[in-house]
Amino acid sequence: MEPTEGAEEERLVRCPVCLRELPGADINPHLDRCLQAGGAEAEPPSKRPRLAAAPPGSQAEGQPEEARPAAGPPVFSLFHKGRGGGQSPAAAGGRSGAGRDEAAVQPGHGCSAALCGESLAQKLEGKPLAERLRPDTLGDYVGQERVLGAQTLLRSLLESHEIPSLILWGPPGCGKTTLAHIIANSSKKNGTRFVTLSATSAKTNDVRDVISQAQNEKRLFKRKTILFIDEIHRFNKSQQDTFLPHVECGTVTLIGATTENPSFQVNAALLSRCRVIVLEKLSVEAMEAILMRAVRSLGLQVLGQGNQHGTPATGSSSKSSEFPVYIEEKALNTLAYLCDGDARTGLNGLQLAVQARVAAGRTTPLSATEGGAADGILVTEEHIKEGLQRSHILYDRAGEEHYNCISALHKSMRGSDENASLYWLARMLEGGEDPLYVARRLVRFASEDIGLADPLALTQAVAAYQGCHFIGMPECEVILAQCVVYFARAPKSIEVYRAYGNVKECLRMHTGPLPPVPLHLRNAPTRLMKNLGYGKGYKYNPMYKEPVEQDYLPEELKGTDFFKERKS
Numbered sequence: 001m002e003p004t005e006g007a008e009e010e011r012l013v014r015c016p017v018c019l020r021e022l023p024g025a026d027i028n029p030h031l032d033r034c035l036q037a038g039g040a041e042a043e044p045p046s047k048r049p050r051l052a053a054a055p056p057g058s059q060a061e062g063q064p065e066e067a068r069p070a071a072g073p074p075v076f077s078l079f080h081k082g083r084g085g086g087q088s089p090a091a092a093g094g095r096s097g098a099g100r101d102e103a104a105v106q107p108g109h110g111c112s113a114a115l116c117g118e119s120l121a122q123k124l125e126g127k128p129l130a131e132r133l134r135p136d137t138l139g140d141y142v143g144q145e146r147v148l149g150a151q152t153l154l155r156s157l158l159e160s161h162e163i164p165s166l167i168l169w170g171p172p173g174c175g176k177t178t179l180a181h182i183i184a185n186s187s188k189k190n191g192t193r194f195v196t197l198s199a200t201s202a203k204t205n206d207v208r209d210v211i212s213q214a215q216n217e218k219r220l221f222k223r224k225t226i227l228f229i230d231e232i233h234r235f236n237k238s239q240q241d242t243f244l245p246h247v248e249c250g251t252v253t254l255i256g257a258t259t260e261n262p263s264f265q266v267n268a269a270l271l272s273r274c275r276v277i278v279l280e281k282l283s284v285e286a287m288e289a290i291l292m293r294a295v296r297s298l299g300l301q302v303l304g305q306g307n308q309h310g311t312p313a314t315g316s317s318s319k320s321s322e323f324p325v326y327i328e329e330k331a332l333n334t335l336a337y338l339c340d341g342d343a344r345t346g347l348n349g350l351q352l353a354v355q356a357r358v359a360a361g362r363t364t365p366l367s368a369t370e371g372g373a374a375d376g377i378l379v380t381e382e383h384i385k386e387g388l389q390r391s392h393i394l395y396d397r398a399g400e401e402h403y404n405c406i407s408a409l410h411k412s413m414r415g416s417d418e419n420a421s422l423y424w425l426a427r428m429l430e431g432g433e434d435p436l437y438v439a440r441r442l443v444r445f446a447s448e449d450i451g452l453a454d455p456l457a458l459t460q461a462v463a464a465y466q467g468c469h470f471i472g473m474p475e476c477e478v479i480l481a482q483c484v485v486y487f488a489r490a491p492k493s494i495e496v497y498r499a500y501g502n503v504k505e506c507l508r509m510h511t512g513p514l515p516p517v518p519l520h521l522r523n524a525p526t527r528l529m530k531n532l533g534y535g536k537g538y539k540y541n542p543m544y545k546e547p548v549e550q551d552y553l554p555e556e557l558k559g560t561d562f563f564k565e566r567k568s
């Protein structure tokens with residue numbers, strides 16, 4: 001018997017995209033919505049927004065109800081714009097590819113802040129500036145010419161929407177997530193889905209869900225899926241293995257971002273199926289261009305060296321701002337230099353400095369504020385430096401400050417000063433230091449300074465390293481803090497470290513051929529070796545009840561005590 005129309009509508013049907021079961025009557029509209037949502041509608045994860053409080057939802061990991069599988073994995077998509085329903089740059093009359101220095105700025109999500117006529121205070125609140133200014137198109141993507149310049153293979157692949165599986169490797173804030181965001185925007189044009197997983201929070205099941213959706217999309221709608229995995233090095237081997245065959249057979253195109261050397265952190269098999277793109281830290285010039293774009297979007301006016309206060313060098317003032325806000329050109333140059341190629345640090349530093357000056361201008365009569373004048377607010381180089389220091393980001397990860405701080409941490413632990421140890425640790429981590437670098441130094445400290453006074457210290461350090469590797473910043477900071485305090489409080493012994501140094505010294509000072517291994521200590525696996533006297537006279541200690549008299553050092557070093565020797 002034919003089912004009645006009503007019965008057909010009541011029957012539960014499984015959505016091939018999100019795998020939810022719905023009444024037959026609802027499936028078609030649901031499927032449309034599900035496909036439009038591309039599995040989700042959130043934005044790329046905002047990274048370490050240490051300066052401005054991230055607004056609710058900026059760390060968007062949810063999915064719209066429609067597209068969420070029952071388990072609710074932390075999956076989100078770059079396929080759709082932010083929740084504000086902002087226009088794409090193209091729709092808003094966006095820039096040409098060459099227009100990196102144009103005055104009209106389109107923040108990454110929605111219309112240009114300047115064009116929207118927001119006040120400066122509004123522009124500074126909420127989402128961190130770095131997130132608002134995340135470029136949507138290659139035209140706004142600054143620097144990285146070596147891999148993305150005209151004529152490069154990657155550029156032509158991206159322009160022809162031929163996206164290969166990629167691993168984007170580069171230091172923090174150099175534009176890995178941004179490049180993925182741009183690829184997401186461009187792949188939207190040819191109907192490709194773009195799904196993001198964060199390796200810090202996604203589980204193996206989440207990967208499986210994404211793969212199963214991708215298989216359905218491919219089978220039913222011939223639709224491709226690009227899977228972006230941020231911080232891919234945090235996925236363990238079995239998680240990486242989960243998507244390996246699917247990358248291989250083309251169910252998903254993988255884009256992984258990592259700050260760690262992929263040769264060590266990404267499965268060799270997976271790596272061999274991906275193109276590794278090495279992004280460099282942004283040059284000072286590139287940083288200046290990014291900062292200038294931010295200055296324009298905020299409607300600040302730049303004061304050149306020779307300018308009088310009140311004569312803008314570039315930029316257009318924010319129409320609805322209460323006071324014109326000026327920034328010294330020198331301040332921008334200094335910021336571009338100090339942020340060490342990390343655009344997020346630079347943009348957040350600018351945001352904080354301007355925010356602080358505007359707040360001071362609101363509460364204090366302008367003529368009385370330092371750097372303020374009757375006709376506006378001035379942001380100077382000093383304010384920028386203050387801003388960087390206040391947010392603990394004045395820290396040159398590659399330069400002297402990096403070595404100074406790690407040395408201060410090492411010495412504080414050695415001196416058993418737990419407060420100083422914690423302080424130097426926090427200075428580094430808040431400055432953006434790689435937690436694994438600190439963890440590696442702790443492993444070294446465990447043996448060099450604590451040694452056999454507390455052999456558990458080494459276990460603690462290795463566990464801390466692994467813990468940091470598993471969960472990353474910011475959650476891993478407390479792991480390092482625990483380890484650092486343990487080490488500061490631990491008894492210290494350099495006995496082994498010193499003795500080993502003495503042995504190395506002895507080897508270095510030796511002249512002539514090194515003494516042979518005594519025959520009785522040699523292994524004798526063959527008859528010939530036995531005949532040559534190998535192993536002859538060796539006393540196997542477990543066979544003796546009493547202490548065994550036997551020499552283990554070469555003849556000429558007989559009686560040497562490296563533990564008593566002192567290095568000169």
Ligand SMILES: Nc1ncnc2c1ncn2[C@@H]1O[C@H](COP(=O)(O)OP(=O)(O)OP(=O)(O)O)[C@@H](O)[C@H]1O
Pocket residue numbers: 047129130131132133134135140141142143144170171172173174175176177178179257258259290343344347
């Ligand atoms: N090449 C670039 N051109 C323009 N803006 C950039 C560029 N790189 C980074 N930015 C800006 O810096 C912000 C942070 O960059 P992004 O999130 O891409 O860094 P990342 O390399 O993924 O860093 P991390 O490893 O810390 O996640 C972006 O939101 C964007 O505003």
